[in-house]
Amino acid sequence: MQIYGMRWVAIDNLSEAKMALTQIGSDPAGVANMAGKGxxxxxxxxxxxxxxxxxxxxxxxxxxxxxxxxxxxxxxxxxxxxxxxxxxxxxxxxxxxxxxxxxxxxxxxxxxxxxxxxxLEPSTTRSLNCRGKELILGERTLVMGILNVTPDSFSDGGRYASIEDAISQAQRLIDEGADILDIGGESTRPNYAGVSAEEEWKRLEPILKALLERVAVPVSIDTYKASVAAKALEVGAHMINDVWGLQRDPDMARVVGDYRVPVVVMHNQDGTAYHHLMGDIFAFLQKSIELAETQGLSGDHIILDPGIGFGKTTEQNLEVMARLAELKTLGHPVLLGASRKSMIGNTLNLAVNERLEGTLATSVLGVVSGADIIRVHDVKANSRAIQMADAIVRGQRGVHYVGA
The missing domain is CATH 3.30.1370 (Ribosomal Protein S8; Chain: A, domain 1)
Incomplete structure (x- = not known):
């Protein structure tokens, strides 16, 4: 039996608390005083x-x-x-x-x-300058489209190695809703031996130069090698995505600092042993933040990635996904990259080319958890799912009530 319409109200932050108390008709001074108590x-x-x-x-x-x-x-x-x-x-x-x-x-x-x-409060809308190209953070969840120009990536290796194919795919990703393009010239799949910096740049250079002349969105370079990052930035790339969080190549922090570009610092490690999973990830990312800050970067220019699929078992990846919102406490934008990862394949027992639905689930959870950017292969489907999740999640609680 319901007594006087008794129910639980979901309140996760001060903005929602203030809206809920205003709906009751509380005095503004009382709203300000009571909001933090709920x-x-x-x-x-x-x-x-x-x-x-x-x-x-x-x-x-x-x-x-x-x-x-x-x-x-x-x-x-x-x-x-x-x-x-x-x-x-x-x-x-x-x-x-x-x-x-x-x-x-x-x-x-x-x-x-x-x-x-x-x-922990909802982020405000602000502009991130990517060397003259603007990204708006806090208004909606941004989509980073993946463009691998490698012959051997785990998901789409070899499909976009030519300039023509890469340009065509890049334009398709933008048309489908990509706000950023992330170009990789070296596979980072598990147990991969890697390629030299010279070979990586040989793959990237012609495609990057062609893209920079044709696309309007910021172009990110997925590399952990400082020499590759420096060459890419010299020709006009807009940001760097380092899967080793500035901690594998000792010159990487200096390079991104010299160019004052946004950098994605991802958690990574050899092996899957942890003292405390989230605590160790936070310690790693805090070191990455300090390396970037030492070189003059700060705030939104430092973007955090928990590293789904890197140095983690399936169970550990699932725990990180479940606790993704905790990353907000570090005070920087968060990027989620779970698209087609083995976590999805192992959980659903599916091959790489059958992981779209699982990826969509992680993208929606990313929105709910407050991610600012979600990195995906299948832009159209993920963009639609993210847009729908944004419409539900961002600032809706308490907006509509009688008298509003």
């Missing part, structure tokens, strides 16, 4: 020294929340502990303010917590 957050910190952990626990309790720590903290028999802060946005905002004035590294924790809470 949103629960769990914030994890790793290996916090005991003195700081004790204070975090006490301060969270003082604002009405809680903090989970290792059971041995009470006896001081360990040196550090992971901490899970449990509270509402309002409580966590109070905590950030309180600890920002305290010692033992708590000032930095308070500042970082404040920025993390901001990052």
């Amino acid at each position: 949103i629960g957050r769990a914030i994890k910190l790793e290996q916090v020294p005991l003195r700081a952990a004790h204070i975090l626990k006490q301060e969270m309790l003082s604002v009405g929340g809680d903090a989970a720590v290792h059971r041995d903290v009470i006896t001081n028999s360990i040196d550090a502990t992971d901490v899970m802060l449990l509270g509402t946005v309002r409580q966590l905002e109070h905590l950030a303010k309180k600890v920002s004035a305290q010692p033992f590294g708590l000032k930095k924790i308070g500042q970082a917590l404040k920025q993390l809470l901001i990052a």
Whole structure:
């Protein structure tokens, strides 16, 4: 039996909370005061020294929340502990303010917590300059179309190796809805030995030069080699997509920094052993962010990719997909590249050319999880699915009610 229309209301951020309270007719001052009380957050910190952990626990309790720590903290028999802060946005905002004035590294924790809470809110619309070509982030989910000009890619190797075929396919991808083209001259499929920088550039150069004369969208180069990236940027490429997150070639960060171009930094590793899957991925990406920042890049120019299909088992890939939204806490745009990957093939027991439906599922989940860019082979179908998901997800909760 329903009592007074009792129901659960899904509220994930402050914007939705404010809309829901405004719908009730609350006073604007009350809306501002109450909005943060209806949103629960769990914030994890790793290996916090005991003195700081004790204070975090006490301060969270003082604002009405809680903090989970290792059971041995009470006896001081360990040196550090992971901490899970449990509270509402309002409580966590109070905590950030309180600890920002305290010692033992708590000032930095308070500042970082404040920025993390901001990052969890819906992103604003802003412009990303790609060497004169503009991408609008935050308004809708962008589509990056894949153009492999290799003879041996796992999905479409050899199909677009000639200039004519590559140009034709590039135009098709743009006509079908691609906002960015991502060109790769070397296969990154599992267990592939790779090619020299000279061979990779030999494949890329003529096609890249032809494309830059013909297409209006930004062109990204999928390479982890600094010399290839430098040559591509010299002739006019607009961004770099590095599957090793600036950490395989020591000159890559300098190259992208010199040209001030957006760079996709992807998580990758040899093998599939992790201490803590998401924690290790975050640590890797944070190092990539620091490498880019050292060379003058910041904000939206650093785009994060969790690396589906790279250094992960099928089960690990599925967990990353399920927790994709957590990447937003790093404060940079997120790119998802799951198109036709083995995760889909292994889960559905399907060959590469039969993975469209599985890819569409990952793309829709990417929209729901807040991805800014989704990298795919089949642009038309994915673009339509992404557009539909955007229409549902972006800013709809609480928009329509009587009196609006």
